Amino acid sequence: MTDPVVLKMENVAKRFGAVQALRGVSLSARRGEVLALMGENGAGKSTLLRLMSGVHQPDEGSITVDGQTVIFATPHAARESGVRVVVQEPEIIPDVSVAENVYAGALPRRGRLFDRTGLYAQVAKDLARYGFTGVIRPEQLGRTLSPAQRQIVEILRALTGGARIIAFDEPTSSLSDHEVESLFRLITQLTVEGIAVIYVSHRMKEIFRVATRILVLRDGASVGERIAAETNDGELVRMMVGRDLSALFPRSPRQIGRTVLRLRDVTTEDVSGISFEVRAGEVVALAGLVGAGRTELAHAVIGDTPILSGSVEVEEKPLHLRSPRDAVRAGLALAPEERKQQALLMKRSVRDNICLSVLSRLQKFHIVSRAEESRIARRYVAELRVRTPTIEQEVSTLSGGNQQKTVLARWLARQAKLLILDEPTRGVDVGAKADIYAIIDKLAAEGSAILVISSELPEVLGLADRIIVMQGGRMRGELTRDEATEEKILSLAILEDAA
Amino acid sequence: MTATAAETAVSHPSTFRRALATIGVQNVSLLLALAALVAFIGVQNSNFFYASNIATIGTTVAIVGVLAVVQTVVMLLGGLDISVGSQAGLTSVVSAMVFMSTGSALAGIAAALVLGLCTGLLNGVVIIYGRVNAVIATLATFAAYRGVANLVSNGRAQGYTGMNHLFVFLARGDILGIPALIWILLLVALLVQLMLHFTDIGRNIYAVGGNATAARLAGIPLNRYIIGIYMLVGVVAALAGILLTARTGSGQPTSGSQGLELQSITAAALGGVSLQGGRGTIVGTILAVILLGVLENGLIILNVNSFWQDIAQGALLVIAVVIQQRRAGGRGVGLP
Structure with missing residues (x-):
């Protein structure tokens, strides 16, 4: 088949004022795989995600999607290319339904009128497809959602928007154990569907649970990439530390x-x-x-x-x-x-x-x-x-x-x-x-x-x-x-x- | 030699800039606007320059002027007081009623001041302990205090103070040829200016308005400051109420005090006080008060329909805030 690499970042660098947040990091996200990003606070993980989602633009280096060089001038441009970052606390409009939250900005209409029935039916279908039936209802109000459900809404937004690369930024920090389990099942489901997943977390257990490959960052540079099955806690911790100041x-x-x-x-x-x-x-x-x-x-x-x-x-x-x-x-x-x-x-x-x-x-x-x-x-x-x-x-x-x-x-x-x-x-x-x-x-x-x-x-x-x-x-x-x-x-x- | 020449060439604009910075760009533009307005009105009707007309402008702006001065202080803290006009109306009625029943002008004045202290305290307590937004809290008391004023007075003017020496002096007396009303405005403005500039209280007011969290973490008692300033506004609003009684010769529940909130806020905003708090000066506010007074007087002299005055006021408030926002340079989404 074709090249499994869908998103490729090559030697990206980013400076904020006096701080060099990233100094030439490269990564490849492959379809059907989970790439974990690890590193101390300030190692550059968040900046990398912001470059992916178009919040910031790299000073140097290139981003390619499906072999095409892209420039994400805005978050919208990144989404158009199929890259979506699921943040820890997604923006949820509190007083409208889950369905309207998912399709905000692209609500279905019948003539001039908003087609509520059609929307709910569509979202119910989406929920069934990704295995969320029962976890969340289309007509539920945004304000009643738990942190995990909020993330599900954000994931649905990504999937219905045609995302092929989904990045999770510390998704489990606000989730209960039970919710973490459903998130992992979802991630597995996503890889089966051929989506490339990028997973940022500090938690070793989770990393070994979901990741295919692990990329370690330190001081804005990449230290190395490991296949998850071939490494262990100790090696990763050693890779994350080791600066001399x-x-x-x-x-x-x-x-x-x-x-x-x-x-x-x-x-x-x-x-x-x-x-x-x-x-x-x-x-x-x-x-x-x-x-x-x-x-x-x-x-x-x-x-x-x-x-x-x-x-x-x-x-x-x-x-x-x-x-x-x-x-x-x-x-x-x-x-x-x-x-x-x-x-x-x-x-x-x-x-x-x-x-x-x-x-x-x-x-x-x-x-x-x-x-x-x-x-x-x-x-x-x-x-x-x-x-x-x-x-x-x-x-x-x-x-x-x-x-x-x-x-x-x-x-x-x-x-x-x-x-x-x-x-x-x-x-x-x-x-x-x-x-x-x-x-x-x-x-x-x-x-x-x-x-x-x-x-x-x-x-x-x-x-x-x-x-x-x-x-x-x-x-x-x-x-x-x-x-x-x-x-x-x-x-x-x-x-x-x-x- | 060439170097010296270059240095002087460079230092000139910087001296000019520094002078501009000292006076304040805002104040310079107010002075220019004032000069243009005076010139325009004066050309149309030279009666404008009569000493008696100038004194009229001065006495007309005195009441709104004292309110604008304290409105400035509240806005520096990051708050707003919409109830100033209602407080003035209520205290006007009460000063006249107490004067009529006791026969003592001092008793009437004292009663009004104490009442002002209480209405201000209530505003502060609702805002701080009720956690009510300052605009909403004082909008509520704006209606409530006016209601109380109408209730105690049956909605009618109360008493007659035109025979009392003290009230007559306040309304029409003069010291060194300058009307007492103008002296009072200058005195209030000077005291507040001294407080803002030379005391820790004033400096902390700017700090609270500039960054309330930082002020709190630095150990400044926010609640005490906010309640205290609303009490100050209450007392000064009572002073305005007393002056209103003196000028009209009787206690007025609504007439004469209606619209004072809009005028005082307009003056402060036009004078450069930031609606977010922390920025602004008394000098700017006083210049804006004079500008508004001249505008109002000019419209009368030029026989412009008086309804235009309200339109001009409203337009000026919006223009003042638009200019402020532009200068702040903030770019936001949604409602400001």
């Missing part, structure tokens, strides 16, 4: 002192039974996959989301958290992951951004001295080497790294006792990364307690004195600096039955 991490002698933060059995909507402590002069890293509950834990500790049970103590005194104000007053500070949305006043100056946390301390009878503000801003701009023409510069014009330094400066000005840094180097270029690592090291050496959340293993290993690994909202283990390796952390973070 140790030169970026300075390490001053640290004096570990009193306990600054102690969590006892903290349980929220997203995490449960979290207990650990962070001491003065110590950097503790929270490692784990995206979605392990680390960011949610940070927001609970800072008083942004409610703690259902358990307690937070600061310097041995229980902290009653009603809002972030209580946490800030007790000396805690959070530099959130989404710094543009959650930390910065993008249209205000560097000075206003730095001084936001200290205005209440600078005021006398509510009057704030501009001169004093400028003095503080200048001091921390110099100390953290924020590259800005003046302190009057609007923050939105700075680079990601300098924006992050501005956020750090805000909390240094406040002299916070404990800093929680959520993905402090996301979207930051290498030079600024090194600066930020140096700042963290210096703060720890000066006696601050620091909790770093990071999905980058080299960063975790380079910064931390202790590493706490989370998976699925729970603590999976704690490693000291000396015993920790990338393999050990990744095993705790990924493998379901790890010790």
Whole structure:
């Protein structure tokens, strides 16, 4: 028969600002096969999917479908060529039926009128064909669908739209075990129909369950491709890790002192039974996959989301958290992951951004001295080497790294006792990364307690004195600096039955 | 030498730009629009330039002016207050009724101010603790406060304050030849400007409007700020109500206060206050208030049918927001 390769990407590269997300990756998806994509967070899997679905366009390299070179200028163009990415949370219109959701934009008509009966009959036929009869009804409203059913709607959209290449982006993260089973049956069904499936997941068990081939990515490059039947967990984990950034991490002698933060059995909507402590002069890293509950834990500790049970103590005194104000007053500070949305006043100056946390301390009878503000801003701009023409510069014009330094400066000005840094180097270029690592090291050496959340293993290993690994909202283990390796952390973070 | 010449050539536009940035592009365009409008009206009818006419413009804009100033503050926070006119009407009636029953102008004024504080508090509480969108909450109280004003007054003008020295002074008195109403507007604008510029409260207002999540995570008590500002609006709306009573000589449940919400929001938007919050100045709002006052006065002087005024107001509000959106450069889908 003809060439089984339907989708081919050759040496695709993509850069976002200072970050080289993909540096020349090639892949081939064959009809009737499942190609699994694996890699750490930030390895480039999502970017690859976005190039496939036409959300972004590659800077270099080519994409071919059935041997024809194609350019996916828009998501629509990708769909026209038969490529469809099923995202984790598909867009579902809540107040219309499943049938209308599937055929949105191409509803059948009889004369000028919408043909509801015809539509329901058609969708019932589609459901029967792909084995979903009973799982989902055509007339069911979008809002009543479970996450698995939503994905089924998205898959139906793809199939009725004539998709021949379907990519799943971590499809099981929001599914129950039972739903996962039906998804696997569906994927098998799709391969029988001759569709090429691309499957992105962190979960080893699933990968071995569904994949024909496995492509491992690291740092935006492909490390290698394996036939699923000829490899094992250990080999894949070894392929995923192994970067060397140790030169970026300075390490001053640290004096570990009193306990600054102690969590006892903290349980929220997203995490449960979290207990650990962070001491003065110590950097503790929270490692784990995206979605392990680390960011949610940070927001609970800072008083942004409610703690259902358990307690937070600061310097041995229980902290009653009603809002972030209580946490800030007790000396805690959070530099959130989404710094543009959650930390910065993008249209205000560097000075206003730095001084936001200290205005209440600078005021006398509510009057704030501009001169004093400028003095503080200048001091921390110099100390953290924020590259800005003046302190009057609007923050939105700075680079990601300098924006992050501005956020750090805000909390240094406040002299916070404990800093929680959520993905402090996301979207930051290498030079600024090194600066930020140096700042963290210096703060720890000066006696601050620091909790770093990071999905980058080299960063975790380079910064931390202790590493706490989370998976699925729970603590999976704690490693000291000396015993920790990338393999050990990744095993705790990924493998379901790890010790 | 050539290098120096080149530098000066480059530095000139930058000095110009810096001057422009200090005054604000928005304010410069308002001043230009104002100049053009004044020139146009003045050419048609030179009576426009009489001192008495200028004073008339000043006193007419005083009431809407104080409301526009506090509307600016609410909008900086990212909110909106549609009930300002109704609050002014309600407090106008109450100030006149308390004055009539006690005979004391001060008692009437105090009662109105306290009532304003309460109506503002109610707005804030509904928004914060009811989690009701500010537009909807104040649209509801816009209707409710007007209803209460009509209920207590039976829908009629109340009392007569034309014999009381204090009320007469507020309406027609002057200090150094400048009407008291204008002094009051300037005083309110100055106090709010000082608050916005020199206090931590003002700076935090800009922060809350610019990025509420960031402000919250930085430890700023959002709820206190929002409720506090709605109370400030209530008090200033009561001040507007008192001035309304003084100007008309009696407590007015609806006439004179109708449309103040539209005018104050138009002035603030025209003055460059972002509807998303976080951006805008009192100076811009005051310039816009003057522009609107001159426009209204000009239409009267030029004998234009007064219905046109409402059309002009509405058109200006839309134009102001369209310009804002264009300058913000955002490209969205669906409803803004």
